[in-house]
Amino acid sequence: MSIIDRILDSLIKYLQKTKKDLQKKRCKRPKKTPAKVKVRPKSLPKPQRKPAVKLPQVKKEIPPKAKKVSVSSVAQKPKMVLIGDVTHFFPRIEVAVVKITGADLKVGDEIRIQSGEGSFTQKVDSMQRESVDVSLARKGQLIGLKVKQEVKAGFKVFKLS
Numbered sequence: 001m002s003i004i005d006r007i008l009d010s011l012i013k014y015l016q017k018t019k020k021d022l023q024k025k026r027c028k029r030p031k032k033t034p035a036k037v038k039v040r041p042k043s044l045p046k047p048q049r050k051p052a053v054k055l056p057q058v059k060k061e062i063p064p065k066a067k068k069v070s071v072s073s074v075a076q077k078p079k080m081v082l083i084g085d086v087t088h089f090f091p092r093i094e095v096a097v098v099k100i101t102g103a104d105l106k107v108g109d110e111i112r113i114q115s116g117e118g119s120f121t122q123k124v125d126s127m128q129r130e131s132v133d134v135s136l137a138r139k140g141q142l143i144g145l146k147v148k149q150e151v152k153a154g155f156k157v158f159k160l161s
Helices: 003-027
Strands: 080-090 095-100 110-114 119-123 127-129 142-146 156-160
Touching (some): 080 110
Antiparallel strands (some): 080 095, 080 156, 127 142
């Protein structure tokens, strides 16, 4: 018998032994003891119950009806106005070219860029027209807009107000 056969035999014996030990441990369950019943001798009288003490009743105050608050006044969604469309994206410098077709856009405005898959919001930090920084873009202009994420041509740009 070779060394490998001896090792395999000893391993098989060990596994069989541990398997039996595990089965024994699983089968051991604590035995349930029957509940003890108190038996009162017949010579003793039944215990008497004390009469219940009535507590004074307290009048419940009815709270005044709460004012109805409309959902629109609690959490108003920001109004989205279409500004324009992304026509090109430069990934190296993370700049999107946007054609303004709707409302004016200023530096500091909050915008949402939307596509079919998803959207993201950001603040307008930097805006250029023909390589010159501008603070206002009007309808019909092409601007370069620094963006946080990658965008593609056809994405819609909305102004949040």
